[in-house]
Amino acid sequence: MRLPVLFAVLALGAASPVLAQTPAAPVTTKGVVVADARTWLIGLGGSVAEPTAAEGAQVLTVADQPLPWTLTFYNCAAGNLCDDVQFSAVFSGPITADQINEWNRNNRYLKAFFVPGATPDAAGAIAQYDVVLTGVGTEHLQEPTVIWLQMLRQFAQSLAQAAGPAPAAQ
16 A cells, blocks of 8 residues: 555655745735825825734725725735735624625625624624735736725615615604
8 A cells, every 4th residue: 555655755754854944934026015005095085094003914094984994914025015905894783694694695705794792783794805916016906996995885785775764853
């Protein structure tokens, strides 16, 4: 049987000093510089705060009204080029898990997560869209940003429709 031979080869390979070395951190040669992304978003008319650091990532907060959102940059090479970004927004309730499940079942790209609250009216949701950039520069953010904004609006509308009409003012 060849299985013991395979184990022996793997064991010898693991003992090899070359294979046992810790690989060097990957050098990112694609992506976008956070400051450039902020300048680009401001140029499009966005109200964008200065970047903040959060758990090894850099975050831009975009105060688009009525749907504020964030753009988080991951996998940044020496604080410069970041090739992994995540768009996200937080919604407050009342929102149900069924609404979120229906959205995720019927839509691609933007995915939502249910956030239970102390009461049903306090439940919320987080919407996210992950993107891995394959080129260099802010032009590679253009299409993902358009998709994000379209899907964000659709998600918000789906939540509003499920909530039904607002009660009449008294």
